Amino acid sequence: MHVSVKMQECIQECKIGSQVCLVNVTHCLEKGGRHAEPQHIRLLLDCAEICQTSANFMIRGSELHARTCGVCTEVCEACARSCESFKDDAEMQRCAEACRRCAQSCREMAAMAA
C-alpha cells in the first residue's frame, strides 16, 4: 500500500493529538474547578476519539479519509481554543499546540483530496 510522506506525518500528528488529549483528561480532572467543566473534558474526549478515527481511516488507506480529516480539523481547533483559555497551565498550552499542529496537518490532507 502506498502512503505519502504527508499522510504519514498526518497519521503521526493524529496519534500524538489523541494521546495528549486523553492524558489531559486525567490532568484536568485532578486539577478540578474550571479544568473539570463538562464542556472542556468533553472536548478533550471528542478530540482524542476523532483523532484516532481519522488516523485509522488514513492507516487503512480509505478513500474517505479527507472527510474524517475535515471534521478532525474542526474538533482539534475547538479543543485548542478551550485549552488555550487556561493561560497559566503549561500542560494545557502543550495540548493546544498539539491540537493546532494536528488541525493544520488534517486541513492539508482534506484539501489535497478535494
Add this chain to the structure above:
Amino acid sequence: MHVSVKMQECIQECKIGSQVCLVNVTHCLEKGGRHAEPQHIRLLLDCAEICQTSANFMIRGSELHARTCGVCTEVCEACARSCESFKDDAEMQRCAEACRRCAQSCREMAAMAA
C-alpha cells in the same frame, strides 16, 4: 443530561449500522472473491468505525456531533452503494438498508444543528 428522541434514535441507528457492518466483514471474507476486495472490506470497516464515533459524540452530548453525523452520512451512503452492488446477497442488502437508515438519521441530526 438531555437527549432528544431524535438523537436517541440516531444513536440507535449508528449502533446498528456499526454492528451490521462489522458482522459483514467476516461474512464477506468467508464468501471471498469480489466480496473480499480491499475497497469493499475497507468501506465496511470505515462505516463501522465512524458510526461508533458518531454515536459516542451524541452519547457524550457533544456540541460537535453535527459534524461527525455529517461525515457519518457520507460514509454510510458510500458503504450502502457498495453493499447494494451484491444483488443476490441478502446479507449485503440488509447491510445496505441499515446504512441507508443510519445515513438518513445522521443527515437529519446534522441539519438540525446547522
Add this chain to the structure above:
Amino acid sequence: MHVSVKMQECIQECKIGSQVCLVNVTHCLEKGGRHAEPQHIRLLLDCAEICQTSANFMIRGSELHARTCGVCTEVCEACARSCESFKDDAEMQRCAEACRRCAQSCREMAAMAA
C-alpha cells in the same frame, strides 16, 4: 456467520454498558464534587471502552472473545462498585445495574469458551 443467542445477548449488554457509562461521564462532570473525581470518571471511560472492544470481538466472531469478555467482567465489576457508592443518585444506581448485568453476561461467555 453463526452467533449464538447467548453471545447476541452479551453483545447487547456490552453495548448498553458502554452507552450508559459514557452518558454518565457527562452526568458526573455536571454534578461535580465526588462525582467528578478522576478515579470514578476514569472507571466510566475504561468501562465504556472495554465494553465496546469486547462487543466488537464478539461481533467479528473472534476466537479470542473469551479473553476480552474476561477482562470486561473485571472492569464492569469495578465500575459497578464505584457507581454503587453514590447511594442517593438514581443515575449511578442504573449505571451500576447495567455494569453488573454486562459483567454477568461476559463472565458466562468467558466460562463457555474456557
Add this chain to the structure above:
Amino acid sequence: MHVSVKMQECIQECKIGSQVCLVNVTHCLEKGGRHAEPQHIRLLLDCAEICQTSANFMIRGSELHARTCGVCTEVCEACARSCESFKDDAEMQRCAEACRRCAQSCREMAAMAA
C-alpha cells in the same frame, strides 16, 4: 500525572502494533488467497483494536491497565504466529516482529502490577 518510562514505552509499542496490524489488513486483502482468510484478517483487526484499547488504558493512567495489557499480550502472540506463517512475505514478518515486541512489553506491564 506520572507515567513511568516502562509504561511510556509500552504505550508506544501498542500504538505501533495497532498501526502495523491495521496497515496490513489492506496489504493482506490486496494479496488475496490465504492472506485474506477470515481468521487471519480477524486477528489483525482484533490485535489493532486491543492494542489501541490497551494503550488508552495506560494513557488514562487507569489502575486496570494490567488487565488490558494481559489480554493484549495474548492477542499479539496469536497475531504474531499467524503473520509468521507467511514466510516469504516481508510485510508479514515485520508485523509479527511488532506484535512480538508489543506482547513482550505488555507482559512486563501486566507482571509489574500483579
